[in-house]
Amino acid sequence: MSEKSSQFMRGAKDGFPVVIAATPFGLLFGTLAIDNGFTISEAVLMSALVFAGASQMVGIELFGQNIAPWLILLSIFAVNFRHVLYSATLGRYFKHMSKSQQAIAFFFMTDPQFAASEQRGERGGKLTFAWYMGMAIPLYVFWVAEAWLGAVFGSLITNTEALGITFLLSIYFLALLMSFRGRSLFVPVVAASAMSSSIAFLTLGSPWHVSVGGVFGILVAACWPTRKREASQQ
């Protein structure tokens, strides 16, 4: 097997848990889209073009409430604002890719894609385009197919609670989070994010807790006294 295809397969393997864990959300989106007045092709189109779960859910909720289009778009922007941070962070590992590869890679940058890429980039900088697409393509194909399945068979999908699948994404992210524990300021960043996002979750609700927690965690790292930062890196 060539180096590129083995990298691709490695990416597909790394992304496999995410494909499983994202399934109920992909199906749920398709079902909700129909409930909120979308056609089947519109549901599939949104998953194919936007490819960002949380913002699709928010968008679809607002569609059903007959809200002005610009307000729907503003909400989608607000939910996706965290991507700006991902993009700035991950772009540092994209430097060896061509411009068009970078442009393609950014389209597929979801939460798990970002976090898994950061983890890979950190371990010796082997973040190749082949690995990246190996993770991204199955996720994308399944996500779009699930929108269609959810839209067509929505009423047939029974409760997935018993199989624990809705909880899987949390386990995946938790395991990924722990892999960053060697980074400087890990504990203060996690503590700040956990506290601020808990408060935001209980007051503002989902999905705003993600942005709030992210911003507070980043601020703590950026404002941390320089001398202490050097000490904690040792």
Next chain:
Amino acid sequence: MMGDFLGLSDNVWIIIFAAIITYFTRVSGHLILSRFDTIHPRVEAGLNAVPAAVVTAIVVPAVLTGGWAEIITVIIAVIASLRLSMMKVFFMGWVLIIALRAIGL
């Protein structure tokens, strides 16, 4: 909401704009940052904190809204991830949550 413009429904137009806005958020951070030759250490520290800060926030509701089954799974997964690979923790967590829910926790 069912007007037509260039033969496309309002819904399709909103989807197209949503896609453009989403793609914009995905490239803009990199485009802004790559305009600078050097990155200030505080910005660098902030960027290095992005994964831990955001991923923590993503996991928080599972703990806050979870029952005993979820909380026990989270605690064991955290401890297990000190030793085991990500993939092993993931599948162990899956088995654990099904088992704990099956016994009625």
